[in-house]
Structures are given as C-alpha cells and as structure tokens.
Amino acid sequence: MKSRAGLNKKGFTLVELLIVAAIGLVVAAAAFPLVGDVSSRHTLDVETFELVQFLRNTRMRSIAGLDDASWGIILEADRYTVYQMPGGFDLVIKMEENISISSTIPGNDITFEKTTGNPLPITSGTETITLTDSQGAERVIEIN
Numbered sequence: 001m002k003s004r005a006g007l008n009k010k011g012f013t014l015v016e017l018l019i020v021a022a023i024g025l026v027v028a029a030a031a032f033p034l035v036g037d038v039s040s041r042h043t044l045d046v047e048t049f050e051l052v053q054f055l056r057n058t059r060m061r062s063i064a065g066l067d068d069a070s071w072g073i074i075l076e077a078d079r080y081t082v083y084q085m086p087g088g089f090d091l092v093i094k095m096e097e098n099i100s101i102s103s104t105i106p107g108n109d110i111t112f113e114k115t116t117g118n119p120l121p122i123t124s125g126t127e128t129i130t131l132t133d134s135q136g137a138e139r140v141i142e143i144n
Contacts, residue, residue, distance in 0.1 A: 043096050043098065048141065051080065051101075054082060055110075058072065059071070061084075062115070069114065070111055070112060075101050076101065077101060077102075078095050078100060079094045080093055080095075100132050103129040126143065127144070
C-alpha cells in the first residue's frame, strides 16, 4: 500500500474552491447597491443634460424668430412640453420613471421672448428647475 505522503498534490481541494466562491459572493453582494446608485445618478445626469439642451434649443428658436413665434416649455412632474406661441407645435418629452421635476417658475411655464430670448415670466432674479431621482439625489438648473 502506498502512503498518502508520497503522492504529489496538484490543484485545489473542494473546500478551498467553496471558500473562494463564498468570498466572491460576499464581495458581489456588497458592491451591488453601489452599482445601482451609480446607474441611478447617471440617469439623473442624462435627464438633466437633455432638459438643459431643450431649454437652450427652445430659447434659440425664439431668438431666431423661427416661424415668427415665441417658444416655451411647460414643466410637469414627469414630463415637459416644448411649445410654439401661437400654437402649431408641441413636443412632449417624458422623463424616466424614477425622475421627477419641480420648479420655482410661476405656473411651471417658461416662454422665451421672440428675438431677445428673455425668459418670461422671470423679470428679475433666478428661478430654478430641480430634477430629483427616487433615491433623493437632485440636480438644479438655474434660469435667469
């Protein structure tokens, strides 16, 4: 009979593999909430960027006098609408489910004056638009 001492051990035992798998699961479980948080904040950043671009584009349409009209945006809790005054154009943009909009703008309606691009009804000071995600993170856009 050969003794076990004479055998050349190669590889890992089942216990060693199970320990490594358990450590991997613990690390993955700890990292999972962080990944979800990063994804949620990225969505908030993208939605904020898109709203800023629509605000800029709407203002530029008014300055250019596109269709000889003023342009504006109406803000609602889960969407915003780009419109032309007088009527003729409406574009509704729905936000991601976990993002909500609030603002200090009277009536949540901002119209940009034709040729000047001045925001109405803002006469002085700064108004804000706030986007909030389901985890409470906020991004603030200032209109002045």
